[in-house]
Structure formats: structure tokens, C-alpha cells
Amino acid sequence: MQSLVDAIREHGIILPGGILKVDGLVNHQLLPTVTRDMGRQFAEYFRPLAPTKVLTIEVSGIAPAIVTAIELNVPMVYARKKRPITMKDGAFHAQSVSRTKGGMVDLYVSGEYLGPGDRVVVIDDFLASGGTLLALNSIVTQSGATLLGLGCVIEKQFEGGREKLSHLGVPIHTLANIVRMNEQDGVVVEAGH
Numbered sequence: 001m002q003s004l005v006d007a008i009r010e011h012g013i014i015l016p017g018g019i020l021k022v023d024g025l026v027n028h029q030l031l032p033t034v035t036r037d038m039g040r041q042f043a044e045y046f047r048p049l050a051p052t053k054v055l056t057i058e059v060s061g062i063a064p065a066i067v068t069a070i071e072l073n074v075p076m077v078y079a080r081k082k083r084p085i086t087m088k089d090g091a092f093h094a095q096s097v098s099r100t101k102g103g104m105v106d107l108y109v110s111g112e113y114l115g116p117g118d119r120v121v122v123i124d125d126f127l128a129s130g131g132t133l134l135a136l137n138s139i140v141t142q143s144g145a146t147l148l149g150l151g152c153v154i155e156k157q158f159e160g161g162r163e164k165l166s167h168l169g170v171p172i173h174t175l176a177n178i179v180r181m182n183e184q185d186g187v188v189v190e191a192g193h
């Protein structure tokens with residue numbers, strides 16, 4: 001997605017620990033046309049699989065997931081990181097590691113909004129180690145729903161997450177691919193696949 005690649009080139013900043021700061025377009029500020037086009041791209045790719053639901057995790061997954069859900073005209077569900085008192089007992093639960101805040105993250109999804117009849121596309125902002133998508137897949141499995149595919153806005157190819165998810169046997173679609181990033185080369189980014 002060329003507008004996304006351009007925005008990463010303009011706003012992306014390399015931080016220590018292999019973190020790419022894209023707060024200017026994904027994690028703090030959102031750009032309207034770039035965000036809208038993420039939804040169009042994901043919807044075009046996943047529509048033939050006939051999804052009934054889009055699943056993501058708060059907080060940075062919500063924007064790309066809702067624009068995708070709007071395009072597909074299906075509900076979007078986001079995993080909560082803290083179980084609210086409004087959530088019924090027996091919620092599906094998994095854990096992953098937070099890359100930007102450190103420590104373990106809990107993911108909770110209520111069985112009221114995800115179940116055996118659902119055909120699910122999971123959308124998130126980053127594919128790095130793949131841990132978060134594995135946790136979301138665990139939630140889909142617990143619910144009895146069917147996982148159709150995984151979509152991420154930015155893939156950090158050099159972290160090997162795609163390989164760790166290949167056993168799931170579903171298509172993985174990313175919109176921009178960070179080939180490498182370092183002081184010498186800067187952020188080397190290409191369109192995703």
C-alpha cells in the first residue's frame with residue numbers, strides 16, 4: 001500500500017530494542033485517508049473468504065479493524081486487556097507479551113460476541129514476533145469459531161512472525177513490510193504481501 005509506505009518513510013523513527021515508532025500514523029495520531037485505505041485493502045483481500053466477524057486487540061488494532069469491518073459490513077470485536085465487570089463469567093482468555101509497554105498482556109473476549117458460527121478475520125497493527133496473533137488465534141479456537149486469515153498493517157519481516165504463524169494454515173496479509181531498519185540504512189520499507 002503505497003500511501004502507507006510513504007507515511008512510514010515520513011513519520012517512522014527507529015527506537016532502541018528494534019522498535020519502530022509510527023505514532024504519527026498508527027499508534028497515537030491516525031491519518032484519515034491512509035487509515036481508510038487500510039480498510040479497503042484488507043476488505044478486498046479477505047472478502048472472498050466470506051468473513052462474519054473481524055477480531056482485534058485494544059488499543060492500536062481497533063482503527064484498522066473497524067475500517068475493515070465497515071468495508072465488509074460485519075461486526076468488529078476487540079479483545080479487552082482488563083476484564084470489565086460488564087463481561088460475563090467464562091470469557092475466553094489468552095496472554096501475550098506487550099512490545100511497547102513490557103510485561104504480559106491478558107486478552108479477554110466474551111462468548112456473547114464470538115462463537116462457533118463465526119468466520120473470523122484477525123486484524124492488528126503490527127506483526128513482529130507473532131505472539132499477539134497466536135494469542136488471538138487461541139481465543140478464536142476457544143470460541144469454536146473458524147479462523148479465516150490474519151491481516152496486519154505493518155510487518156517487521158526480520159522478527160520472523162510470519163514463519164511462526166504458518167502452521168495455522170491461513171493467509172497472512174500485510175500492507176507494509178519493514179525489510180530492515182538500522183542507523184546506516186534507516187527504515188527500509190516496501191509494500192506488504
Ligand SMILES: O=P(O)(O)OC[C@H]1O[C@H](OP(=O)(O)OP(=O)(O)O)[C@H](O)[C@@H]1O
Binds near residue numbers: 124126
Ligand atoms: O507480533 P508481536 O511481537 O506480538 O507484536 C505485535 C503487537 O505488539 C503491539 O502491542 P502492544 O501491546 O505493544 O501495543 P498497543 O497497546 O499499542 O496495541 C502491537 O499493537 C501488536 O499487538
Ligand SMILES: O=c1[nH]c(=O)c2nc[nH]c2[nH]1
Binds near residue numbers: 018020100126127
Ligand atoms: O509501535 C510499535 N513499534 C514496533 O516496532 C512494534 N513491534 C511490535 N509492536 C510494535 N509497536
